[in-house]
Amino acid sequence: MQAIPLWKKALSRPELGALAGAVLVLSFFIVAASGTGMFSPAGIINVLQVAAQLGIIATAAALLMIGGEFDLSIGSMIGLAGILIAIPAVEYGWPLWAAILLAFSCAALVGWINGNLVNKTGLPSFIVTLGFLFILRGLAIGISRLLTGRTQVGGVHEHVPGDWFAALFSGEVATGLFAWMASQGWIATNFAGNPVVTGIPVSIVWWLGLTAVATWVLLCTPYGNWIFASGGDKNAARNSGVPVHRVKISLFIFTAFSATIFACIQVMDTGSADTIRGLLKELEAIIAVVIGGALLTGGYGSAIGAALGALIFGMVQMGIFYTGVNTDWFQVFLGVMLLVAVLFNNFMRKKAMEAK
């Protein structure tokens, strides 16, 4: 009996490809974007912020994909949630926390309906949630035009101060630490003596927090095992006593929640809601998840992989901006990256399934 070498174990992890990809992209831009400020503290925060926004929804999309389903309504849910937060707060004077709770309640309902439709009808979630992609987008536009006559609602900023719930989705953390680092001369300051980077945006904290929780759930809890089982073979899972239907409904609710978290952060950040927010985000989330090593057919994948996928996404998007390459090329790169990731994952999975 001999122990299995660590490197061989690492090879069978789903996030390996994403890690290699992230390192590759990082080293590419360290060379290509040297001296452009991409790797200054402010530049790094920018990259991470882009990655974080996508990462929040990608984490939920990863759990759902491992559970064997897709959610194409994430992007539309972002637009609807933004409207549900902004209109009650701005037009009807609701406290912001109540408006956010309303958005989360509606998200729970959408997730519940998605999950039940998939469970009860046996239709592919691709079709069911494609329907909701249009339904939710239409609802967002319809509701906001009906109530306000517009499709954009501004003026949320003035409601944020003093609202305990909104504070969870706005501003920065560790501002004291950054002020102290600036006073030590470790990070650059502007003409007024304030640090150029005043803190870590709350979106990054949400991203890392959700990734950590999702990883823990997947690897360490019975519920995580049920997610893998439901995605791997739902009949086998059900015969072994796994509550497959409940697992799937909860995962659909979680993706709708993640879209709402995304919307909250965006609305607090920009001070406005727009019905077309979140367009194509569901596909970007799927790309991040697949680059992260998840299997489209379910039963295999990781939350850390999805986070790395989002990081690659952020690095490329900002890297193209910093290096001055025409941003048109971003989409070309994204498509190529997706194909390479899928091919690589297929190859690795075959390796992992080979006999001892």
Add this chain to the structure above:
Amino acid sequence: MSERTPMIEMRSVSKHFGSVIALSDISMKVCSGEVMCLLGDNGAGKSTLIKTLSGVHSPSQGEMYLDGKPVHFKSPAYALDAGIATVFQDLAMIPLMSITRNFFMGREPTVGWGPFKRIDWKYADRVAKEEMAKIGIDVRDPSQAVGTLSGGERQCVAIARAVYFGAKVLILDEPTSALGVKQASVVLRYIAKAKADGLAVIFITHNVHHAYPVADAFTLLSRGGSLGTFRKADITREEVLNMMAGGAELESLDAELAEFQRSDTERKASRESAVSRKETSSASGK
């Protein structure tokens, strides 16, 4: 043997699907430490029988007794809780998941409390490794995917899982049908071990060479009815084989083959005589 309370017993169980009689008046009993081999052609009612035993169907008529007590299963979960574990042909195994994850699927051991409750991986890995070692399969790493195991080993994981979670009655649906000789012997050895551990085993197979060494008794099903139960002492391997193949059909097949052979020899003989005639005629023409 007859004075012992059977672990599982069916008394004149029938199952109708609408007007179709899938099972009629089946009586069967299996004691603990006994292997009952269920034989029958396709459509004989084997799978209806095991689905009735495992709670998928409830019988239309008749009673089932578990350890002497009457039982009615509303769903497979009730049968499982009562100690009847069924290993179906698809095994309920997920190839991409690890051995440990599969082994404890749906019944994960946990430590901690509240939101910090987590799977006790150390314990789970150790148990999975030990249970596999007991049946002579040395798993180097219980976190390796089930897909890397051979068919026979997967079958053993499925059986080991059922036994570990306290099965009293083990129902195996064609466990050796897709396996090679070596792998089948691994599974058969394990069935023998389960029997020695005091389980009542119901074993469905088409292969008499697999059935005969481990079985204590044979029940033959045909068109939904039982053609009888035979103790191993009362029946030879050839008789079992005959029963399984559907004796009467085989005999008529034998007769037909004999007929073919006879007509073949006749044709051959006539051809030979023709050839010899030719030879003689050509010899005479020289």
